Amino acid sequence: MQSKENTQGWWWKQLASGAVAGVVSRTVTAPLDRIKVFQQVHDCRNNRVNMFGGFRAMLNEGGLSSLWRGNGVNVLKVAPETAIRFMAFEQLKNKLARDPENVKIHERFVAGSLAGVTALTTVYPMEVLKTRMVLRTTAQYSGMMDCAKKILKEEGAKAFYRGCFTSMLSVVPAVGLDLALYESLKNRWLSRHAEDRANPGMLLPLGCGIVSSSTARLATYPLSLVSTVMQAQESQKGSEPVSMIKTVKNIKQNDGFFGLYRGLTASLMKSIPAISITYMVYEKMRQFLGIATKP
Numbered sequence: 001m002q003s004k005e006n007t008q009g010w011w012w013k014q015l016a017s018g019a020v021a022g023v024v025s026r027t028v029t030a031p032l033d034r035i036k037v038f039q040q041v042h043d044c045r046n047n048r049v050n051m052f053g054g055f056r057a058m059l060n061e062g063g064l065s066s067l068w069r070g071n072g073v074n075v076l077k078v079a080p081e082t083a084i085r086f087m088a089f090e091q092l093k094n095k096l097a098r099d100p101e102n103v104k105i106h107e108r109f110v111a112g113s114l115a116g117v118t119a120l121t122t123v124y125p126m127e128v129l130k131t132r133m134v135l136r137t138t139a140q141y142s143g144m145m146d147c148a149k150k151i152l153k154e155e156g157a158k159a160f161y162r163g164c165f166t167s168m169l170s171v172v173p174a175v176g177l178d179l180a181l182y183e184s185l186k187n188r189w190l191s192r193h194a195e196d197r198a199n200p201g202m203l204l205p206l207g208c209g210i211v212s213s214s215t216a217r218l219a220t221y222p223l224s225l226v227s228t229v230m231q232a233q234e235s236q237k238g239s240e241p242v243s244m245i246k247t248v249k250n251i252k253q254n255d256g257f258f259g260l261y262r263g264l265t266a267s268l269m270k271s272i273p274a275i276s277i278t279y280m281v282y283e284k285m286r287q288f289l290g291i292a293t294k295p
Contacts, residue, residue: 116175
């Protein structure tokens with residue numbers, strides 16, 4: 001029987017596994033993330049931004065490197081965010097579960113939701129910076145620090161938390177559902193089919209990650225879109241802050257109900273491989289650092 005220490009791993013190993021997983025997955029899918037943000041912010045009935053047209057516009061405006069514009073700040077955000085989310089989830093699920101050896105799916109959901117809120121609160125200013133850096137034009141900001149200084153000077157500190165409440169509303173079910181589904185599916189398969197439970201291979205986290213991430217994304221996408229739009233609002237000079245409710249009304253008025261799902265295709269094309277890569281790298285890092293996979 002494995003010891004508790006070996007099963008759960010040291011906190012720094014969980015942090016390192018999550019951080020590496022987040023950096024790898026986000027860098028690989030950075031171009032899709034940028035086109036997703038463009039569609040969320042700029043797409044409407046009178047200004048359609050399809051994926052191919054968006055990529056062509058980005059290449060014409062800034063060359064091949066522009067596809068990774070904002071990825072530096074994205075990596076700085078996603079590394080601690082993913083690390084904190086995975087570590088908090090591993091710790092919380094065992095503390096909240098009545099039986100740590102047999103964690104129920106609803107206990108995983110609660111633990112995942114709390115882990116998502118913890119991670120988001122910690123790194124949310126970086127999310128705002130990422131959105132601004134992704135949407136910037138060439139030479140608008142000299143770098144991440146220049147962007148942060150201009151936001152602070154022109155809009156105040158509150159701009160770094162614009163859309164945070166809406167993001168919380170989407171993070172609670174999204175992260176909770178994603179982590180709960182992923183681990184439940186993985187553990188069920190391992191308990192029934194795997195002979196070597198400590199080494200689940202590559203296909204298992206890939207398949208479970210696809211199912212869990214796509215389900216969570218579809219369920220919470222409108223709130224994610226509204227949060228991104230709110231983050232981008234004040235980057236437009238002369239614009240007034242708009243509340244979450246008014247932002248939703250404006251989107252529906254200008255583009256109908258399905259306007260709340262603009263950019264969904266790019267989001268799924270980005271999130272499904274991103275989350276799947278995250279889980280695969282996370283599992284491999286756990287094995288590398290000696291944290292056993294718990295069936």
